[in-house]
Amino acid sequence: MLSFHYPGNDELPQQQHLIHNIDFFHISFLPMYLFLFVSPTGLGYVPYDIPKDTLLLDLQSNRITEIREGDFKGMSNLYALVLRYNQISKVHPKAFLPLKRLQKLYISHNLLTSIPKNLPPSLVELRIHDNHIKKVPAFSFSGLHNMHVIEMGRNPLQNSGFEPGAFMGLKLNYLRISEAKLTGIPKDLPSSLNELHLDSNQIQAIEFVDLSQYTQLQRLGLGSNQIRHIEHGALSYLTNLRELHLDNNRLSGVPSGLPHLKYLQVVYLHSNNITNVGVDDFCPTGFGVKRVFYNGISLFDNPIRYWEVQPATFRCVSDQMAVQFGNHKK
Numbered sequence: 001m002l003s004f005h006y007p008g009n010d011e012l013p014q015q016q017h018l019i020h021n022i023d024f025f026h027i028s029f030l031p032m033y034l035f036l037f038v039s040p041t042g043l044g045y046v047p048y049d050i051p052k053d054t055l056l057l058d059l060q061s062n063r064i065t066e067i068r069e070g071d072f073k074g075m076s077n078l079y080a081l082v083l084r085y086n087q088i089s090k091v092h093p094k095a096f097l098p099l100k101r102l103q104k105l106y107i108s109h110n111l112l113t114s115i116p117k118n119l120p121p122s123l124v125e126l127r128i129h130d131n132h133i134k135k136v137p138a139f140s141f142s143g144l145h146n147m148h149v150i151e152m153g154r155n156p157l158q159n160s161g162f163e164p165g166a167f168m169g170l171k172l173n174y175l176r177i178s179e180a181k182l183t184g185i186p187k188d189l190p191s192s193l194n195e196l197h198l199d200s201n202q203i204q205a206i207e208f209v210d211l212s213q214y215t216q217l218q219r220l221g222l223g224s225n226q227i228r229h230i231e232h233g234a235l236s237y238l239t240n241l242r243e244l245h246l247d248n249n250r251l252s253g254v255p256s257g258l259p260h261l262k263y264l265q266v267v268y269l270h271s272n273n274i275t276n277v278g279v280d281d282f283c284p285t286g287f288g289v290k291r292v293f294y295n296g297i298s299l300f301d302n303p304i305r306y307w308e309v310q311p312a313t314f315r316c317v318s319d320q321m322a323v324q325f326g327n328h329k330k
């Protein structure tokens with residue numbers, strides 16, 4: 001069923017609910033434009049005769065298997081396209097060419113085996129997770145200078161699947177490649193990244209140069225991997241880091257270098273094999289190095305008792321409650 005609607009300001013919250021609480025942008029600043037919602041009725045293709053001035057097109061939860069060349073012809077005003085939860089395995093190389101103003105593309109939970117070609121240069125956010133993509137060739141995102149966010153987790157991607165130059169030209173703020181098949185930090189990711197999430201992979205070690213080019217990182221997610229070793233100095237490049245997730249790994253000690261990360265506030269180290277916490281593992285020995293206090297350190301589910309850790313270890317923590325030893329307080 002097609003639903004054509006010109007919403008007024010008082011109707012916008014209800015319309016947002018119709019797209020299943022997708023929170024990728026606020027539509028309240030566009031009250032007089034046309035939005036098209038297609039209820040999940042088992043459509044096998046993109047409907048014909050979609051109004052050309054449509055801004056948001058929601059085709060999720062149907063049975064679309066292919067995006068054809070003329071499916072979006074004339075839809076130059078389209079701002080957001082939602083294609084998730086279909087059965088799309090093929091996208092025509094020219095399918096997205098008419099979408100001159102598209103900023104949000106949600107094409108997750110499909111059957112894609114490759115990144116679609118000729119994505120619109122206007123694109124800001126791409127969510128292509130939960131597909132069957134195994135390879136990202138060089139220049140896959142060529143010309144996408146406005147792209148800030150890529151979510152591509154839960155694809156069967158190995159390190160060898162990223163060709164040199166796969167992310168060339170991108171100035172991303174956010175990248176997630178979680179729940180894939182990575183065994184190490186991928187090389188040549190955009191140096192502009194503020195957030196990098198590689199949780200739930202098979203990463204076993206962090207080598208000295210693995211993070212050397214990501215000096216802008218503020219949040220790094222490496223939880224639920226198999227990390228046993230972080231080479232001394234490997235974290236030293238992350239001078240702007242605020243949050244570090246290393247929980248659910250196989251670390252036997254606190255990684256070196258944390259006291260020198262002057263903006264670091266949150267460290268997740270729970271569910272590892274940490275048997276010892278040194279008095280200088282988190283806090284610098286001198287004044288003026290640390291610019292902010294920690295407000296979260298998790299150490300629970302490690303084979304260490306809280307009374308075995310010297311109180312001075314947490315001298316640069318904002319509050320005692322910020323340190324979590326969990327069941328080891330028993």
